[in-house]
Amino acid sequence: MKKELLSILKNNCRLSVEEMAVMLGTTSDEVKNAMKELDEKGIILAYNALIDWEKLDDQYVTAYIEVKVTPQRGQGFDKVAERIYKYPQVTACSLVSGGFDLFVVVEGRTMKEVALFVAEKLAPIDSVMSCATHFVLKKYKDSGVIFNKTYVDDREAVVL
Amino acid sequence: MNIKKMVKKNILETPPSGIRKYFDMVNEMEDVISLGIGEPDFETPWTIREEGIYSLEKGKTHYSSNAGFIELRQEISNYMNNRFGLKYDPKDEILVTVGGSEAIDIAIRTFAGPGDEVIVPEPSFVAYKGCVMFAGATPVTIELEAEDRFKLKPEQIINAITDKTKAIIIGYPNNPTGATMDYEDYKAIVEVLKDKDIIVISDELYAELTYEGVHVSIAQFPEMKDKTIVINGFSKAFAMTGWRIGYACGHADALDQMKKIHQYAIMCSPTTAQYAAIEALKNGEPEIRRMKEEYNRRRLVMVDGFRKIGLNCFEPVGAFYVFPDISVSGLVSDEFCERLLMQERVLMVPGNAFGACGEGFVRATYATSIDNIREALVRIRRFLESL
Numbered sequence: 001m002k003k004e005l006l007s008i009l010k011n012n013c014r015l016s017v018e019e020m021a022v023m024l025g026t027t028s029d030e031v032k033n034a035m036k037e038l039d040e041k042g043i044i045l046a047y048n049a050l051i052d053w054e055k056l057d058d059q060y061v062t063a064y065i066e067v068k069v070t071p072q073r074g075q076g077f078d079k080v081a082e083r084i085y086k087y088p089q090v091t092a093c094s095l096v097s098g099g100f101d102l103f104v105v106v107e108g109r110t111m112k113e114v115a116l117f118v119a120e121k122l123a124p125i126d127s128v129m130s131c132a133t134h135f136v137l138k139k140y141k142d143s144g145v146i147f148n149k150t151y152v153d154d155r156e157a158v159v160l
Numbered sequence: 161m162n163i164k165k166m167v168k169k170n171i172l173e174t175p176p177s178g179i180r181k182y183f184d185m186v187n188e189m190e191d192v193i194s195l196g197i198g199e200p201d202f203e204t205p206w207t208i209r210e211e212g213i214y215s216l217e218k219g220k221t222h223y224s225s226n227a228g229f230i231e232l233r234q235e236i237s238n239y240m241n242n243r244f245g246l247k248y249d250p251k252d253e254i255l256v257t258v259g260g261s262e263a264i265d266i267a268i269r270t271f272a273g274p275g276d277e278v279i280v281p282e283p284s285f286v287a288y289k290g291c292v293m294f295a296g297a298t299p300v301t302i303e304l305e306a307e308d309r310f311k312l313k314p315e316q317i318i319n320a321i322t323d324k325t326k327a328i329i330i331g332y333p334n335n336p337t338g339a340t341m342d343y344e345d346y347k348a349i350v351e352v353l354k355d356k357d358i359i360v361i362s363d364e365l366y367a368e369l370t371y372e373g374v375h376v377s378i379a380q381f382p383e384m385k386d387k388t389i390v391i392n393g394f395s396k397a398f399a400m401t402g403w404r405i406g407y408a409c410g411h412a413d414a415l416d417q418m419k420k421i422h423q424y425a426i427m428c429s430p431t432t433a434q435y436a437a438i439e440a441l442k443n444g445e446p447e448i449r450r451m452k453e454e455y456n457r458r459r460l461v462m463v464d465g466f467r468k469i470g471l472n473c474f475e476p477v478g479a480f481y482v483f484p485d486i487s488v489s490g491l492v493s494d495e496f497c498e499r500l501l502m503q504e505r506v507l508m509v510p511g512n513a514f515g516a517c518g519e520g521f522v523r524a525t526y527a528t529s530i531d532n533i534r535e536a537l538v539r540i541r542r543f544l545e546s547l
Binding site: 007008012015019022023025153155157 | 180183184186187194196197199201453456457460461464528530534
């Protein structure tokens with residue numbers, strides 16, 4: 001049931017506990033308990049809204065940054081990753097395979113702000129060898145959701 | 161010239177579908193929540209659409225062989241075998257048609273004509289009866305009962321059979337009731353049908369949308385396989401309604417004859433749709449599963465919702481319809497639907513559109529978003545309270 005619950009929440013975390021209970025063929029209390037347990041165990045980390053900032057007037061930029069790092073003896077990449085992800089500007093940070101080591105997502109109000117953050121904070125970190133910053137120009141899809149696609153129910157009346 | 165006087169009697173006498181009127185009303189209104197449309201709200205999965213597009217880009221715009229591309233028939237053969245344990249030779253036991261609808265029509269026309277009777281259990285898909293009448297044959301109705309969970313019972317068939325009976329049309333998972341038949345249910349009616357010279361036309365378009373247990377086909381009974389035409393397609397399971405592609409499987413002697421009508425009336429199914437259908441069978445399974453999962457969640461919410469607001473409904477475990485009993489409202493189906501639409505702007509289809517015995521019920525589809533379902537339930541409750 002927990003797996004099914006997670007799959008429901010992943011799609012839509014705004015369903016009521018009662019609705020989820022009906023979908024799962026169980027009681028509201030069971031669902032509440034399961035969610036509490038998933039929260040406590042750190043399996044569910046957050047219930048976030050996916051926002052298309054483009055639709056607002058506020059300036060807002062995202063950059064994907066490829067970071068090359070010299071791993072430290074005994075600590076690998078974890079220590080330097082920690083130094084990076086602790087900045088609130090960093091919204092995501094992963095260790096990846098391939099031509100670089102850390103994939104870092106930085107958000108800010110302007111390109112200059114993000115660029116300065118990279119230059120002043122990221123790049124100078126001891127074991128960081130290089131940073132390649134890619135500004136996002138247009139977001140097509142994120143978290144399984146296509147941007148700028150409004151669903152219009154244009155199914156025509158058919159006799160069946 | 162009075163054109164109407166020129167029209168064949170059996171066409172004139174066939175009434176148009178009763179559903180139409182409501183859709184015409186809806187077109188004049190705003191903010192209507194439609195629980196009326198009997199087709200998936202999902203778009204065709206992209207991998208399938210992409211193959212259709214690619215076939216056009218490559219200039220694959222010609223006819224296929226009449227029965228459909230052999231590659232598609234091979235895929236259908238594999239699918240029927242893997243999914244339902246039914247073996248059909250792609251060479252001469254599978255015919256690709258323009259939706260399941262064409263398959264239903266040509267199966268009826270192949271076996272029944274003037275003087276023949278075709279058994280049509282109701283409530284059921286509106287086209288069955290019409291096709292029987294166009295063929296010049298006489299539909300003999302069986303009235304399915306809510307207390308039987310709208311399953312077909314052996315006694316009902318026995319009572320309907322005469323020496324004129326040529327065929328029976330069975331459609332499970334059922335539109336409009338959402339009912340299914342399990343192995344035991346079929347076993348009981350197979351006992352009646354196995355020794356009779358009666359063709360079974362088994363419409364299994366909703367087979368993939370079976371939420372409890374597994375889908376059973378009457379053709380899985382060895383004594384029934386040769387005299388059953390199994391009809392399936394891509395519209396419901398793969399959300400491919402507009403592509404118009406389905407198929408019929410059956411004994412080569414039956415298919416050879418059906419193929420003649422298909423040949424002369426249709427030539428072949430749209431080839432873009434055939435290319436897309438090949439991809440659907442090869443790689444569409446995860447998407448089928450995803451959509452089915454979503455339908456199932458909505459189904460549970462809708463059934464629970466209807467029950468909570470006082471509309472009795474049996475648990476539908478197939479297709480994407482719920483068929484609640486509206487007798488508590490004191491209204492007949494037609495009046496219920498019309499007033500609900502005018503007062504609260506929710507569209508459902510009166511049960512009697514699917515046969516006289518559907519009176520006292522309405523059909524609601526959960527092929528719509530959970531938000532729509534939630535809002536519709538609020539409005540229907542308000543409507544019931546206003547009565």
